[in-house]
Amino acid sequence: MAFSFFSPKRHVRTDGVFTKCRNCDGMVRIKDIEENLDVCPSCDFHFPIGSQRRIEITMDEGSWNELFTDIYPTDPLNFNAKKSYADRLKRCQQDTGIADAVITGCGKIGSKNAAVAVTDFRFMMGSMGSVVGEKIALLAEHAVANNLPLVIFSGSGGGARMDEGVISLMQMAKTSAALSKVHKAGLLYVSIITDPTYGGVSASFATLGDVIIAEPRARMGFTGPRVIQQTMKVDLPPGFQEAEFNRDHGQVDRIVHRRDIPSTLVQLFEFFRPRRIYGK
Amino acid sequence: MAKALQDRSDYLDFERPVVEIEQKIEEFETLAKTNNMDFSEEINRLHKRRLTIIRDIFRDLTPWQRVELARHPKRPQSLDYIERIFPDFLELAGDRAFADDAAILTGPALLGDIKVMLIAQHKGRDMKESIRCNWGSAHPEGYRKALEKMRLAEKFRLPIVSLIDTKGAYPGIDAEERGQAVAIATNLREMSALRTPIVCVVLSEGGSGGALGIGIGDHVAMMENAYYSVISPEGCAAILWKDAGKAPEAAAALKLTPADLTGFGIVDAVIPEPPGGAHRDPDEAAANLKQHLISVVLELSRTTETDLLARRYEKYRRIGFYADLSSQGAPDSSPES
Known part of the structure; x- marks a missing residue:
C-alpha cells in the first residue's frame, strides 16, 4: 500500500545554500541542518534521513559491520503498471545506493554490541517486500545466535509492498515469527519509529518492540490518514497518529530526540540485559 | 424469457446464462407439479446443459471474476458454514479489555467428534447482522479477542480452526487509537x-x-x-x-x-466448490469444507508439538x-563483547 502524501523530499530546496523548513517555514542554512543531525535548528523538526546516514549518527565510528548485503530483490509477479517493478527497483537502487529498502548489520552503540536494521524511506517509501522480510528475519536469527539486543529503525509509508502482492503480506508473518524467537530467547528488541511508519510494517515488526521509541512527531498507524479521511468522511483530530498522539494513546513508550537515541539505547541495553538461559 | 430475472444484485453478469437455465428448470418442475405431467427427460437434459454452461464459464474465469464471486451477495458466510458444520458452536465473547467485536466470532465447537476452537470472521448476511458485525471489518478488540481464545485453546490443546472472510481491518480513528497495528x-x-x-481457511x-x-x-x-x-x-x-475502475486489471x-497462491507456496490446499460457486449449493460447499478440515486437523493432531512448531516456523x-x-x-558471527 502506498500513501502519496508522504513527501519523500527532505527539505524544500530553494537554492544550494538555504532551504525552507517545511515545518516552520523559516529559511535555514542547509549546512546547519546537516550539522544538526538533519533536525531544523530553529523548530526542532526531524527531517527524514536515509539509512546510511542513520547508521552514521547512531553507531560508534568504525564499528558498523553490514550483513546480508548480497540479497537483492526480484520481480516474482512480473508486475507491470505504468512502469515495470523491475525498472523501478533498478532506479531506486541507483538513487539510494542500497539493494532494497532495509540495511542490516551489527556494531556498537555506546560501546555496546547490537544487531541493527534501518528501513529506508527513499527506497519505494520503505515498503516491505521479500528482501526486507528476509533481511529482518536473518537479522533476528543473527541476534538470537549471537545473544545480541536487536534495534530496528522503522520508517515506511508503504507498508507491505504492493508490487510483490501477497508475498509481501507474508513477510509480515515471517518477520513476526522471527521476532518471536528473539522474544523467547529473552533478548531485548527496541523498535524505533521514524516518520512515517504505516501498514504492513507497523502491523508487524515495528510495533512488536519490548520498548517502542518514536522520534518527535513521527507518524505511525495502520491505516494512513488520507484513507481514513476518504473512507470514513471524518475530520482527523489534531496531531493524529503523530508520536505525541500515539504516546497519549498508549501506542508508544517514549519520544526521544534524534540526538538522544544512542544514549537512550545504551540505557535500555543496561536495564534489560539478557538473562543467561542455560541448557540452550 | 418472459419471466423477469431475479433482482440484478443477486447475480453477476457472467452468471446470467446459469441463472437463465436454472429458471427454465424451475419452470419445468413447477409445470410438472401443477399439471401432473412428466418432464423428467427435459429436466435431465437441462441439468446436463446447466453443467456444461457452468463448466464453460468457469474454465476461463478471470481473476476479477473470481473476486466478484468471492464478494457475491449470495455467497455463504461464516455463520452459514457454522450452522452446517459446527451446530454445537459455543460462542464465547470477551477480549477482557475493551468491547466485544462481532466481526470475529470465537468459541469452542465440535468438528465431527473433534473438539476445536473456532475463530471466524463474519460479514453479516442482512443489514442488521452487517451493522452488528461491522461488515466483517474488525477493530483491535476483535483481534485481541481472537488471541484470548486461541490461548485458551492452547491451554487445553484444542486445535484452532480459523475462518477468514474480510475486506480488511477497520480503517477508523478509534481503531487507530486502540492500536490496530499492534493488535x-x-x-x-x-x-x-x-x-x-x-488450520486457516480463506472462505x-x-x-x-x-x-x-x-x-x-x-495449514x-x-x-x-x-x-x-x-x-x-x-x-x-x-x-x-x-x-x-481499473480494478479488473x-x-x-x-x-x-x-x-497463484498455491504456486507461491503460501496456500497448501484449494477446497473445491460446487459447480457455479458455493452460493449455488451451500450444503455441498460446507460438506467439502468439513471433510477437508477433519482430514487436516486429524493429520496435524498426530504431529508432535516440536515438529509442528518447527514446521510452522x-x-x-x-x-x-x-x-x-x-x-x-x-x-554466522559478530564481534562479541
Missing part, C-alpha cells in the same frame, strides 16, 4: 508459536493484514472462489492508474487467486523471492 502484529507473533495445531475475501491477523497456521487453505491479497484490487488500481496484476520463514548473490551462506 494484528501481536497475533502474527503469537500464532507463529502457539503450541496447538492451527471468500482475504483482505490484507485484516485477514492475516487470524491467518497464521500450520492454510482457500475455497476455490476466494482471493487473498495485500491490497484490494480497487485500492491497487487507484494507486497505479488513479482509477478504481489490478486483480490480474496482483496474482491473488488460489492457483519454516513454512513462513521460507516464503519470499529474492536473489542471493553470495556463493556462501549467511555470516
Whole structure:
C-alpha cells in the first residue's frame, strides 16, 4: 500500500545554500541542518534521513559491520503498471545506493554490541517486500545466535509492498515469527519509529518492540490518514497518529530526540540485559 | 424469457446464462407439479446443459471474476458454514479489555467428534447482522479477542480452526487509537508459536493484514472462489492508474487467486466448490469444507508439538523471492563483547 502524501523530499530546496523548513517555514542554512543531525535548528523538526546516514549518527565510528548485503530483490509477479517493478527497483537502487529498502548489520552503540536494521524511506517509501522480510528475519536469527539486543529503525509509508502482492503480506508473518524467537530467547528488541511508519510494517515488526521509541512527531498507524479521511468522511483530530498522539494513546513508550537515541539505547541495553538461559 | 430475472444484485453478469437455465428448470418442475405431467427427460437434459454452461464459464474465469464471486451477495458466510458444520458452536465473547467485536466470532465447537476452537470472521448476511458485525471489518478488540481464545485453546490443546472472510481491518480513528497495528502484529507473533495445531481457511475475501491477523497456521487453505491479497484490487488500481475502475486489471496484476497462491507456496490446499460457486449449493460447499478440515486437523493432531512448531516456523520463514548473490551462506558471527 502506498500513501502519496508522504513527501519523500527532505527539505524544500530553494537554492544550494538555504532551504525552507517545511515545518516552520523559516529559511535555514542547509549546512546547519546537516550539522544538526538533519533536525531544523530553529523548530526542532526531524527531517527524514536515509539509512546510511542513520547508521552514521547512531553507531560508534568504525564499528558498523553490514550483513546480508548480497540479497537483492526480484520481480516474482512480473508486475507491470505504468512502469515495470523491475525498472523501478533498478532506479531506486541507483538513487539510494542500497539493494532494497532495509540495511542490516551489527556494531556498537555506546560501546555496546547490537544487531541493527534501518528501513529506508527513499527506497519505494520503505515498503516491505521479500528482501526486507528476509533481511529482518536473518537479522533476528543473527541476534538470537549471537545473544545480541536487536534495534530496528522503522520508517515506511508503504507498508507491505504492493508490487510483490501477497508475498509481501507474508513477510509480515515471517518477520513476526522471527521476532518471536528473539522474544523467547529473552533478548531485548527496541523498535524505533521514524516518520512515517504505516501498514504492513507497523502491523508487524515495528510495533512488536519490548520498548517502542518514536522520534518527535513521527507518524505511525495502520491505516494512513488520507484513507481514513476518504473512507470514513471524518475530520482527523489534531496531531493524529503523530508520536505525541500515539504516546497519549498508549501506542508508544517514549519520544526521544534524534540526538538522544544512542544514549537512550545504551540505557535500555543496561536495564534489560539478557538473562543467561542455560541448557540452550 | 418472459419471466423477469431475479433482482440484478443477486447475480453477476457472467452468471446470467446459469441463472437463465436454472429458471427454465424451475419452470419445468413447477409445470410438472401443477399439471401432473412428466418432464423428467427435459429436466435431465437441462441439468446436463446447466453443467456444461457452468463448466464453460468457469474454465476461463478471470481473476476479477473470481473476486466478484468471492464478494457475491449470495455467497455463504461464516455463520452459514457454522450452522452446517459446527451446530454445537459455543460462542464465547470477551477480549477482557475493551468491547466485544462481532466481526470475529470465537468459541469452542465440535468438528465431527473433534473438539476445536473456532475463530471466524463474519460479514453479516442482512443489514442488521452487517451493522452488528461491522461488515466483517474488525477493530483491535476483535483481534485481541481472537488471541484470548486461541490461548485458551492452547491451554487445553484444542486445535484452532480459523475462518477468514474480510475486506480488511477497520480503517477508523478509534481503531487507530486502540492500536490496530499492534493488535494484528501481536497475533502474527503469537500464532507463529502457539503450541496447538492451527488450520486457516480463506472462505471468500482475504483482505490484507485484516485477514492475516487470524491467518497464521500450520495449514492454510482457500475455497476455490476466494482471493487473498495485500491490497484490494480497487485500492491497487487507484494507486497505479488513479482509477478504481481499473480494478479488473489490478486483480490480474496482483496474482491473488488460489492457483497463484498455491504456486507461491503460501496456500497448501484449494477446497473445491460446487459447480457455479458455493452460493449455488451451500450444503455441498460446507460438506467439502468439513471433510477437508477433519482430514487436516486429524493429520496435524498426530504431529508432535516440536515438529509442528518447527514446521510452522519454516513454512513462513521460507516464503519470499529474492536473489542471493553470495556463493556462501549467511555470516554466522559478530564481534562479541
